[in-house]
Amino acid sequence: MADSAEVLENVKDYYGKVLQSTSDLKTQACVTPGKALNEYVKNAISEVHPEVSARYYGCGLVIPPGVHGARVLDLGSGSGRDCYALSKLVGKDGEMVGVDMTSEQIEVANQYIEHHTAKFGYDKPNVSFVQGYIDKLSEAGLQSDYFDIVVSNCVINLTPDKKAVLSEVHKVLKPGGELYFSDVYTDTELSDEVRKDKVLWGECISGALHWNTLHSLAKEVGFTKPYLVSCSPINIDREDFKQVLGDAKFCSATYRLFKLPEKPRKVGGGKIIYNGEIAGHEESFQFDHKTELAAGTPVCLSGEVLTVISNSRLGEEFQLDPGVKEVCCVKISEGVDPFLVIGEKESRGEKIEAACCGPSACC
Ligand SMILES: C[S@@+](CC[C@H](N)C(=O)[O-])C[C@H]1O[C@@H](n2cnc3c(N)ncnc32)[C@H](O)[C@@H]1O
Incomplete structure (x- = not known):
């Protein structure tokens, strides 16, 4: 596609008009197979309204430990599945904000605020949805140094300017805050033909970052290094897509990155x-x-x-x-290649679990 504006229009069209539910997806990139979740998270997800869950297009689990009482922002919140599960888990004194650029997605999400507020027994909603772009969070009215946690589920790949997204996230997080997100990564430089394919963009494939680029962007923006939490392969079965993609491999991976205070207290091993x-x-x-x-x-x-x-x-x-x-003391290694982690697990014959939850998989 010619430029960023065209990419954004195409993605809006895809998530606003083309897709109506998870079953309309053409690849497994959004919604990879689910692993057994702990009861705490599983219960929260199962309380989300079925009409919201039916429009879930995520590729991982973006509920980090320790969310009670937190202010959480979800980038590209879609119909709000993760926002509503987190609305339950942050509790009545926490706050949950979802931002999405597609009006149809915001409309669906807004329809279920009252339902979940009543279901969770809150006096007033702790969740809201804002229409805006994730690489322009300040323009969308989101305050600097405000959120404890920013999550995102299969969205940053859809955005042409990934560095701008990370910079904006860094701005809105409090010092000590965390970006915890799942997305699609590739092991190669994707060809122009792949980058221009509208359906593969919409399906979260064409805009995938090389996993290594996430590490350099995080450093440039001022985050700690990205720590790999989980990863799983994405298998693309359709012959016509395979022809375009050649040998490129894809995986879904969840990373956590922190915004440390300007002068962090140094601790020895x-x-x-x-x-x-x-x-x-x-x-x-x-x-x-x-x-x-x-x-x-x-x-x-x-x-x-x-x-x-x-x-x-x-x-x-x-x-x-x-x-x-x-x-x-064990040093956590720098720049872990998620494809190697997947390969090692496969060679040991381990069951590969995706830290992910599609509506039919585990809820
Ligand atoms: C693959 S869907 C994931 C939705 C949701 N996170 C979920 O798990 O169901 C991608 C969402 O990101 C939104 N989106 C993509 N690019 C965006 C951008 N630059 N700014 C805001 N929203 C964006 C789309 O409108 C869509 O709702």
């Missing part, structure tokens, strides 16, 4: 203990795809990760033990 007090995560806390912290059990981590955790919104959920030497 050592032991950290998770307090087990986050609702729904009483037994353990998953930091990234391979770092799971069992409640009450000291775990040795590098100074880099301890600095991130202790300066983040999650800091008070952990206790640091400074008395341990750096040498015993």
Whole structure:
């Protein structure tokens, strides 16, 4: 497609007029297979109105641990499935805002505010939807340094200017806040033919970032490095799409990135203990795809990760033990390739789970 404006118009048309429900999708990119969710998250998703869930087009699970009482923004909120599940989990004193550029999506989402407010037993709604562009959040009226968490489910790939999106997110997050999002990634530079394919754009394929580019953009904008939480392959079955895509591979991946304070308190490597007090995560806390912290059990981590955790919104959920030497501490590796992670799991014969939940898969 010729330019950004054309891409945005095409995407608006796709999500406003072409697609009416999840079953209209032509690939598996939005809505990859679901894994068993913990009961806490599963219950919240199952309370979302079926008309909203029927229009779910996400590719991952964007409900991080520790949302109670938080202010959360959802980029490209669509019909509002994740917003309503989070509206339940943030509680009456939390706040949930969804932003989407497509009027038809905002209209559907707005229709169910009263229903969910009553269902969750709130006196007044804690959720609202704003029509606007995710690379222009200030123009959409969203305040700087306001949100604890920004989530997004299969949207940033649809936006031509990804760096502008990350910059705007950095602006609206409080220091210590977190961007926790699922999206589609590729392992190669996509050809012009792929980039120009309108249906593949709409299906979240043509605008996919090379996974490595996310790391450089995050750094340029001032985020911590992106930590990979989960990933799963996207298989494209249609012959005509396969012809256009050639050898390019795609996966859905969930990352977490933090906006640290300007002068973060530096912490050396050592032991950290998770307090087990986050609702729904009483037994353990998953930091990234391979770092799971069992409640009450000291775990040795590098100074880099301890600095991130202790300066983040999650800091008070952990206790640091400074008395341990750096040498015993695991360093979480830089720039993990999600395709390698998937390949390693496949070669070990492990069941590959997508941290994802389509309406039929697990709700
Ligand atoms: C694949 S759907 C995902 C919707 C929702 N997150 C879900 O999981 O059901 C993508 C959504 O992002 C919105 N969108 C795409 N590009 C956008 C942009 N630049 N600004 C705002 N919304 C955008 C579309 O209107 C659409 O509703």
